[in-house]
Amino acid sequence: MNKKTLIYIFTLLMMSIRPLDAQSLPADSLTVKSSPYLLLDRGLQYRVTKSINSMYNFDFKTAEHDFAVLSYQYPDHPLPDFLMALSYWWRIEVDVTNEKYDDIFLAYIDRANEKAEKMYDEGEDNKEAAFFLAAGYGFQGRLLSERKSWTKAAWAGKNALKYMEKSRGEEEFNPELLLGDALFNYFSEWIPENYPLLKPVMALFPKGDKELGLQQLEQVAENAFYTRIEAMYFLFRLYASEEKKPYEALRISEYLHGKFPDNPYFHRSYARHLYTVGRWTESMEQSKQILDRIDAKQEGYEANSGRYAAFYLAQYNDRIGDQAQAKRYYLKTLSYGEESESQESGYYLFSLVELGKIAMDENNKPLAKEYFKKVKKYAKRKHPAHQAARDFIKKNKL
Structure with missing residues (x-):
């Protein structure tokens, strides 16, 4: 068990x-x-x-x-x-x-x-x-x-x-x-x-x-x-x-965040559910607020919440084609993940994958290889990030 x-x-x-x-x-x-x-x-x-x-x-x-x-x-x-x-x-x-x-x-x-x-x-x-x-x-x-x-x-x-x-x-x-x-x-x-x-x-x-x-x-x-x-x-x-009802999850988390706006758990859950249903702009706004509160050392806001928020911001910037900002926030995700010792989490692993791809776009093959090696180090073999790393390494002959 x-x-x-x-x-x-x-x-x-x-x-x-x-x-x-x-x-x-x-x-x-x-x-x-x-x-x-x-x-x-x-x-x-x-x-x-x-x-x-x-x-x-x-x-x-x-x-x-x-x-x-x-x-x-x-x-x-x-x-x-x-x-x-x-x-x-x-x-x-x-x-x-x-x-x-x-x-x-x-x-x-x-x-x-x-x-x-x-x-x-x-x-x-x-x-x-x-x-x-x-x-x-x-x-x-x-x-x-x-x-x-x-x-x-x-x-x-x-x-x-x-x-x-x-x-x-x-x-x-x-x-x-x-x-x-x-x-x-x-x-x-x-x-x-x-x-x-x-x-x-x-x-x-x-x-x-x-x-x-x-x-x-x-x-x-x-x-x-x-x-x-x-x-x-x-x-x-x-x-x-479990129930795959993201809009129901959003409905409840939106209420909880509205009722308890300084509760970091409800705050990051609200940002997550906005991200899940594709309300990108609102998720970005909430995620930036979470990172600002971490920087301000507000009660309860710490690296674990930062890992969530930084990843959503990285994904958003990836989607709008701002690679520089995407890279910045993927690196923040890694930093928060290491601070909270969450290297096996999906957000950390997929940030490594995306940073490896960005490094390849920047013609920095050695750095890309380091990122993908880290994925294989921290991810279990059946994890999708591990598979993505193996496929990218094979395709690009790293």
Whole structure:
């Protein structure tokens, strides 16, 4: 079982808290309603919306100040620590290869889990505690699988699944819990389709339904409070890669970038989906903005996002026949790729291929040969870039 498959499996178990626009709440939800669970307190939901939205817009200073106030008000509740963990998760999400924030993220998750476990032990069938434990262990499993800590990740995933089941039965939690059902329905069918060797393993689980999973994700995106943006995040990724519905992916990423304009992950996704559907000018504008923000050292904008943006700009200039600018941005793609240690990524490899072709046009055969040698060094033999390099070398007798 490879890394990608395991990440998908642990993703099934992942749940998270997400914001809802205050203006889109039903009018009666703005009134504080009594609830046995803090998580379902409508007044609190309304109060924390701005703070959580600040987090997703990468204004961590504002968000974490507010989460610290929550921690003072509710010192024994897992919610404040869980929100603090999420603020570090989003720092990780921008570039999952960067391990800088792992320790502090896991520390907050551990604290949230400890408080939730205490609540669970003290309260008979405490659905809220189970909800937080499912979320905490789910996030833990996802990060640990990224770090190839398979045994620890499996343990976390098993706990997430256990507490997800225990959190069922509270009607008000249903829109949030539907996210887990949606992901399970989709990926439990997707995994055996794409990894036939796992069919015997997946046969031990209930039968999934990809179409139903997508419908459920749409329901969560429309109706949930906490998991709304999470559902939208998965929807645009699935529409872009698995479902081949680029305009649906663009629709969602455009909304997310508009709502959270300083979130670099949503920003680069928006630029990517514009590029995919052929809206070149708009993609170029967004990509230039991303590079400007990297140069300005804006929070969250780094080499990984730069690799995307520089490649789109290079491709655009290639298409309009500006080889000098295309070369400039392909070189930037290489620089960002090396900085983020992403030499095996498609953007890096195809930039090498295009730079090799440009070098040939400039009658610099030795340099072209160096570029194609790098392609063969970093790309697997079956990768299209490797094939392109072999074909070019053969044709031009390099």
